[in-house]
Amino acid sequence: xLRFTIERLVGMAVTMLLVSMxxxxxxxxxxxxxxxxxxxxKYSGTGVSVTEADIQAIRVELGLDKPMVLRYFDWIGxxxxxGDFGQAFAFETSVVKVIGDKVWLTLxxxxxxxxxxxxxxxxxxxxxxxxxxxxxxxxxxxFSYLGLALPNFLLALILLYFANRWFxxxxxxxxxxxxxxxxxxxxxAWDLIKHLWLPAVVLAWSAVAYQIQTxxxxxxxxxxxxxxxAARARGVPEGKLLIKYPARLAINPIVSTIGFDVNRIFxxxxxxxxxxxxxxxGELLLKAYLDLDMYVAGAILLLLTFMIVFMNFLSDILLAxxxxxxxxxx
Amino acid sequence: xxxxxxGKLSAQEExxxxxxxxxxxxxxxxxxxxxxxxxxxxxxxxxxxxxMALMGIFAEFVAPYGPTxxxxxxxxxxxxxxxxxxxxxxxxxxxxxGVSTKRDPVxxxxxxxPDPEKRVYVTFFAKGxxxxxxxxxxxxxxxxxxxxxxxKLHLWGTDSLGRDVFSRTMYAxxxxxxxxxxxxxxxxxxxxxxxxxxxxxxxMTDNVIQRITEVVRVVPIIPLYMGLAAAMPKEWSTTQVxxxxxxxxxxxxxxxxxxxIRSQLLSIRNEDYVVAARLAGARPGRIIGQHMLPSFTSFxxxxxxxxxxxxxxxxxxxxxxxxxxxxxxxxxxxLLQQAQSxxxxxxTPWLFIPALFVVVAVLAFTxxxxxxxxxxxxxxxxx
Numbered sequence: 001x002l003r004f005t006i007e008r009l010v011g012m013a014v015t016m017l018l019v020s021m022x023x024x025x026x027x028x029x030x031x032x033x034x035x036x037x038x039x040x041x042k043y044s045g046t047g048v049s050v051t052e053a054d055i056q057a058i059r060v061e062l063g064l065d066k067p068m069v070l071r072y073f074d075w076i077g078x079x080x081x082x083g084d085f086g087q088a089f090a091f092e093t094s095v096v097k098v099i100g101d102k103v104w105l106t107l108x109x110x111x112x113x114x115x116x117x118x119x120x121x122x123x124x125x126x127x128x129x130x131x132x133x134x135x136x137x138x139x140x141x142x143f144s145y146l147g148l149a150l151p152n153f154l155l156a157l158i159l160l161y162f163a164n165r166w167f168x169x170x171x172x173x174x175x176x177x178x179x180x181x182x183x184x185x186x187x188x189a190w191d192l193i194k195h196l197w198l199p200a201v202v203l204a205w206s207a208v209a210y211q212i213q214t215x216x217x218x219x220x221x222x223x224x225x226x227x228x229x230a231a232r233a234r235g236v237p238e239g240k241l242l243i244k245y246p247a248r249l250a251i252n253p254i255v256s257t258i259g260f261d262v263n264r265i266f267x268x269x270x271x272x273x274x275x276x277x278x279x280x281x282g283e284l285l286l287k288a289y290l291d292l293d294m295y296v297a298g299a300i301l302l303l304l305t306f307m308i309v310f311m312n313f314l315s316d317i318l319l320a321x322x323x324x325x326x327x328x329x330x
Numbered sequence: 331x332x333x334x335x336x337g338k339l340s341a342q343e344e345x346x347x348x349x350x351x352x353x354x355x356x357x358x359x360x361x362x363x364x365x366x367x368x369x370x371x372x373x374x375x376x377x378x379x380x381x382m383a384l385m386g387i388f389a390e391f392v393a394p395y396g397p398t399x400x401x402x403x404x405x406x407x408x409x410x411x412x413x414x415x416x417x418x419x420x421x422x423x424x425x426x427x428g429v430s431t432k433r434d435p436v437x438x439x440x441x442x443x444p445d446p447e448k449r450v451y452v453t454f455f456a457k458g459x460x461x462x463x464x465x466x467x468x469x470x471x472x473x474x475x476x477x478x479x480x481x482k483l484h485l486w487g488t489d490s491l492g493r494d495v496f497s498r499t500m501y502a503x504x505x506x507x508x509x510x511x512x513x514x515x516x517x518x519x520x521x522x523x524x525x526x527x528x529x530x531x532x533x534m535t536d537n538v539i540q541r542i543t544e545v546v547r548v549v550p551i552i553p554l555y556m557g558l559a560a561a562m563p564k565e566w567s568t569t570q571v572x573x574x575x576x577x578x579x580x581x582x583x584x585x586x587x588x589x590x591i592r593s594q595l596l597s598i599r600n601e602d603y604v605v606a607a608r609l610a611g612a613r614p615g616r617i618i619g620q621h622m623l624p625s626f627t628s629f630x631x632x633x634x635x636x637x638x639x640x641x642x643x644x645x646x647x648x649x650x651x652x653x654x655x656x657x658x659x660x661x662x663x664x665l666l667q668q669a670q671s672x673x674x675x676x677x678t679p680w681l682f683i684p685a686l687f688v689v690v691a692v693l694a695f696t697x698x699x700x701x702x703x704x705x706x707x708x709x710x711x712x713x
Binding site: 014015018019022023026029030031145146148149150151152153154157158160161164259263264266267268269270271274275282285286289290292297300301304305308309312 | 541542544545546547548549550551552553554556557558559560561563639643646647650651652653666669670671672675676682685688689690692693696697
């Protein structure tokens with residue numbers, strides 16, 4: 001187990017290294033560089049005329065005149081050694097300050113979504129497999145088609161509309177107005193929980209649809225096994241039997257795709273956040289892209305990917321613990 | 331079976347024999363088609379998608395007005411549904427009520443009020459704006475229009491600038507579907523190259539390519555697309571943005587397909603016929619293209635079809651948040667930009683009609699993909 005864990009950790013580090021290179025290339029893509037935009041932002045409208053020499057001075061001051069490879073090492077070195085993600089120029093402060101506790105809000109959304117996904121999809125998937133071919137099964141199949149087809153921003157708008165009608169206007173966002181800038185307290189946390197369900201349901205929607213199908217398919221396979229027939233012949237009660245034999249194995253594909261689900265959730269997050277007015281990393285990422293605030297964007301992209309890679313790692317470990325055959329095979 | 335025995339068979343058996351003969355002598359693609367035809371839902375989906383494609387291709391003809399034509403007399407107007415009867419009796423030819431503009435007594439804003447006394451008849455192949463179908467056939471006829479050329483028919487209402495939602499949706503269908511097609515083609519070529527090299531070469535090359543594929547797969551895809559789309563210079567023309575978008579979508583759509591091609595190639599790499607080709611001195615490109623790929627072409631087609639929805643949804647999402655296509659280009663996502671708030675659902679819900687197109691297109695592609703997957707291997711047990 002230890003060897004397996006170390007192997008996975010090394011794999012994770014290599015992936016993150018390659019990801020960081022890709023993220024850095026994306027940060028460098030927009031035309032012009034940080035110095036240009038910095039000068040433009042600082043002096044536009046002030047009447048000060050900026051010469052090429054001034055911009056060059058800013059460039060030297062910020063170390064932007066170095067070749068790209070060196071700049072990459074500066075950037076990644078600062079992140080790894082000092083936790084410094086660079087400057088966010090739209091806010092004229094450091095990226096770390098801008099991101100700040102938004103990481104925790106994002107994690108809160110992520111885990112709420114994951115919990116909803118599995119709590120809903122696993123029992124329903126088992127149910128659909130047991131009742132194969134019934135009306136309920138067909139209904140669920142249609143639902144899972146819709147899960148893919150309905151764009152999440154549309155679902156967000158529809159839910160927002162009904163939430164507004166049923167629960168009053170104050171439902172979008174992550175906090176009520178009175179708690180928005182308030183320091184953390186129990187009341188604020190409770191307020192957050194009251195607002196979390198809407199984005200979580202929207203984000204869980206497609207994952208639920210997908211995982212119900214996975215669970216149903218593997219469960220159907222497992223139900224045909226001799227071990228199930230044997231247990232039934234021994235008179236094991238049906239509910240206990242389902243959990244003990246087929247469900248235990250059928251859950252493996254779900255565990256192995258946790259990272260995939262996290263990926264999907266983060267992929268949808270910026271757009272859902274834009275519609276629902278969530279103040280977390282996805283929304284900030286979108287804003288950073290629109291403003292070409294590439295240090296912020298790069299940092300968020302890196303963080304989101306890191307969470308995905310880490311969840312992949314966790315799911316590998318969890319899977320190896322659930323199903324020892326995998327450890328030996330790998 | 332000789333002619334002598336065949337003569338003794340009853341007509342029933344003869345028919346049965348013919349059927350079997352037809353089955354055994356049919357090519358793989360014929361068999362796939364037969365099996366696909368049996369998948370009722372997939373056939374319906376194909377027809378729906380075909381209609382949608384026709385709408386897009388002949389948008390100039392189907393749409394009564396241009397995508398940016400404004401009707402200042404009917405702003406934020408509700409859909410006008412042609413009717414056959416009103417309080418003055420019925421008519422065989424459908425008609426709508428004329429619109430007259432009045433001033434709101436309080437705000438003095440111009441508001442349009444339907445005039446129940448005035449009937450304007452709907453005609454097919456009506457004369458209207460001068461356009462070029464497919465970009466080169468000049469015509470002023472449109473699929474439908476009104477008998478009175480001064481009045482305008484807004485089947486699905488108008489937006490806040492008085493542009494016809496129906497017409498815009500037709501043009502958007504063309505853009506969105508074509509982006510999907512080009513995007514899928516680009517990712518197909520890339521998958522073929524990358525997966526082909528990895529699967530054919532194996533070993534170290536394969537390892538390196540697998541690592542890179544892993545990296546592309548692990549980064550959340552929409553944020554990645556956004557990053558690339560954000561880098562597009564603001565001064566680019568709409569055509570440039572359009573092609574850049576197809577490139578971006580195509581450029582990162584390959585990992586799934588590349589993995590499929592790689593694993594298939596790896597599994598048949600040492601089959602006798604491949605080894606024979608290699609010994610005969612065929613070059614790798616020829617071995618892959620002529621000998622290996624045909625054995626799983628149908629699976630590749632399935633994967634291509636099911637990757638369409640992701641392309642369409644990604645384009646819609648990017649344009650929706652303003653990082654994809656930009657007006658005056660019209661795509662489903664661009665149209666939905668106008669429908670970003672709950673206020674729109676309450677006041678002008680018809681602006682969401684393009685969203686129905688997205689849902690229907692994605693559903694259709696998914697269902698067709700399912701049908702194809704069942705049909706892709708016609709030699710497996712018939713269900």
